[in-house]
Amino acid sequence: MNRPLSVVLAGGGTGGHIEPMLALADALRRRSGELRITCLGTARGMETRLVPARGYDLRLIPPVPLPRKPTSDLLRVPGRVRRSVAETRALLHELTADVVVGFGGYVALPAYLAARRSGIPVVVHEQNALPGLANRIGARLAARVAVTAPGTPLHRGEHVGMPLRRAISSLDRAARRAEARTEFGLDADLPTLLVFGGSQGAATLNRAAVGAADALTAAGVQVLHARGPKNTDVTVPARPAGGAPYVVVDYLECMELAYAAADLALCRSGAVTVAELSAVGLPAAFVPLPIGNGEQRRNAQPVLDAGGGLLVEDAELDPGWIADRLLPLLTDPAALAGLARHAAAAGVADGDERLADIVCEVARR
Template identity: 65%
Template structure:
């Protein structure tokens, strides 16, 4: 069997696709995997690094909503659809699995014309245009939130990297804290704002550092590779460790008791899966999807939610510190997050692939 994955552009599309690829290979080491991508996306680095074939097709940006620009898409898509179809034919694809992004729509259209079974996975609470269209062509639609309005939606969560999906935080905590130079016994706040950091989070934490440290809380803070942040704890105070980037998110999660972060779909899924309570600060731009991503786990009791404009040192002191310094609240919120989270989405999506292939041959 050969499976073609269509989900290039951003890590939010690529990582779930690669997690599915890994799960397919665990089940059957001989399965063929090809990822569709463009020359401008992160897939040019991430896909080959994981050992999978990457087939490049032209990028056709899609409007987020139906607009007059949408009328020009079919003409711009024709060549891209032909190239996607050529990949399906060359690989004798048994199934195409789309994750959204620039390459998903031509992948869906090419697969529909060729009679190749389609599976759709939508990571965000608010689906993109490509997946809305793809969901019309298949009954096999996987989503990351239980209240998704996407057609034929089946809630499975987001396929995660194996290091995250199988993480035992308690077992790894001591080793993880030692790796970052943290105290093994202090309550620990992890702060990050995505791969590039988040200025708002950095500035607020810098202004709150003194109060956090005075309360006995230590901090592991990924400030971003291009952001300067220097925090020097006074003698005898807990550590405040600032890094430009976290190479091992599994170790960071194991070291932490609570997280302050944005609310990307992958972030919400990973923190829920490993049972980490978080204070989510959705990006104040875009279509509001980050707030929607965080709302289900917050509603389940596994996190807090605050608007970007309301994130202040006082808010952290009034809402985050009381959780970090109360082991019972930390435990309760972590358990609620874990009960909401899904660690087996990769295996559930593998089953959907087999269902789609079997249905096509029934």
């Protein structure tokens, strides 16, 4: 081939699709600066901000959202699919694409269909333990199918793990603990609970953690709590002089530092979150979203099976649960160390490189 390989990545909408897409892009770029990498997205997704910020070319296609329930809008889907596939097919031709890699969602489906009609091989990556519709269709059309969690029910799925940012996958928590705790104004030696509910925060986690603030800090446990940028009403009264800190921030810009500062996390169990925590060996109490099709509970299951975390239902999480279940762990260094070892055993730190191997093999075939 007398030109660089052209790799097209389709994964817009939410961070759960975009972050693994960008981690793969970074892994491909480390292999060769001559690779042509193009990301597909839509005008309404987070990719319009995140992809250019990471230095990648973003091309926009019409979205094809699929109604979750049978409504009159379902009748419009075939027409939308045809229009989007036609535009995506023209774009793939313009890019002389050698391979299309999809991460699911309403950006991936037209990319899969356009690639199939153009004779371009497809690689599918599924982040969740329970696949979505786009990837269930894409898996039937793909040359290779990669999954994050073992046992994911997807046609011909190969377990490769989650592609993660190198800042996460290469994190040495112990080596960066002192730096991280200084950065957040935490004590260098106290056990630390990290609370976060995704980029927007989570009301259930916010209420429970704030309600348990006195019990935690009185027992010598400090807290780093990301409440979400819109949740400015979530506050904690000033701690008594000499007591354990309770630090509230709107958003965590550097998750790797937050992971390094913490001994245990209280969080949702989105696919990327679970993969990051296990890759860095940080145990967690997972609180699956109470809506959806149950994929968050499934995401956490491999870590739970390995003994690297706990699970509590959203309706059961309250200050009393934190005091009864998490406080004894946080004040038991041996128990924390055991949980951390088991969490790390369930993690995959090189999912980006494993997926890059597959993509390069398919593209050059």
